[in-house]
Amino acid sequence: MPKTATPKMDAEMLAFANDVALSIRQAKAGQYARVTTGEQLAARKRGRPVGSVQAVTKEPVKLRIDADLLAALRATGDGWQTRINDTLRASLHLAGKV
Incomplete structure (x- = not known):
């Protein structure tokens, strides 16, 4: 061989x-x-893992804002939408509405 x-x-x-x-x-x-x-x-299921869902969910909305304002907010990096939410909440809190 x-x-x-x-x-x-x-x-x-x-x-x-x-x-x-x-x-x-x-x-x-x-x-x-x-x-x-x-x-x-x-055994895995599709979608988000168990326990990853927040108790309070956010509601999607369409908001029309000026282009320069949007560009400045997006330039702050990831999480800009959450920062908008926090800013609006703080503003309403100062006005005594929340």
Whole structure:
């Protein structure tokens, strides 16, 4: 029976193979890996996870405001809509309406 030549791996493929082997060893040792069983996958439901729903939900509205004001609010980064909500609440609180 003739011997077959072992294919040579380039450096990138060898590094990938070593990484896979390390991941398998870590999983077997219980390190860094979280294995999900088929039963756990089947038990998952679509949508938000349980307990992630706030007690008080917000109501979507369409609000027409000036373009420069909107640009300035969006420029403040993520959470700008929450900051608008907080500002409106503070304004109504100062006016004694909330």
